[in-house]
Amino acid sequence: MIGKQITKPVSDWGDYTQTAIWCNDNRAVIEDKGDWYEVVALPEPPKPTLDEARAGKLVELNAAFATASANAHCRSSLGFEINADEIANRNIEGLTLVLQPGESTLFRAYDNTFHEVTREQLETMRKEIVVNSQKLYQAKWTLEAAITAAETVEALDTIALSAEALGELARGLKETTAGETDGQTE
Template sequence: GMAGLEHLVSPLNTSVGPDGRITFSPPAGPTLAEARTAALARLDAAFADAEAGGRVLSSAGFVIDATERSNRDIAGLITSMEASGTPETTFCAADNSFHTVTLEQLRAMRLEVIAHGQALYARKWELRTAIESAQNVEAVRAIDINFDGVSAA
């Protein structure tokens, strides 16, 4: 039948017989290599989303962005405070609230951001290994590509 495959119907795989009966030949499913390639592309997209939306609960007591940009921003604050001898500065949390933080808190936050990034990479590599070692298309499709709950803990 064609149920659910209507979007694949074309003159190349459908014919109408003399009696008006329609014959549809569904296309073959993907090969293992094609399934792996598609899964790796989904993995790359999911990783990029997870990386761009990274957040962690900092040891300073509030949620901070945990992205490459936030890592750079925190590093810049640390450098600035070290150079000027400033004991505290204002920091904008992920929810756009402002907090007074010390140099030591910023150093800890930077390590937390770095650890979050490392945890994301560890999950990416785990999923990539699963995709590459899957023995058939069904096994590739069964891999749940997500970064839910990834944390540095």
């Protein structure tokens, strides 16, 4: 369709409209050439520099991290999946403050099932949420390092970023360190 000419005055607005839609979908424009209009290809946008591409990847990473953090969940040692975002951490902290040792309460898990849990179990879940959060940050920092280390735009393009990818990397980091002993208790 590049090079197509439309005579003036336009007699078939349906054809003109379809041509305009095609142009929008195919990086082209309709230029006024005086006695006619002509479909002309737009020049390709300049490729981003390495610094521009790196900055774009970091913005993409931060957005993916925000989504991953807001939707975080993890498998508790209590045998069920729990929400692991800031709201869940705050809610569990509140429950641990009001429950006395030995008391229990109903707790709604990630899959919306209810479980009777004690204050001590809530404290365990709270620690698990913190560990999950730490691993999510480590996953982010790992990807930041890969972005910083990339030496070409093409290398940056191979770094896939999404909330799901961050979650998977965090789970992988958690599994890697699960068997290691570092003097800390979970």
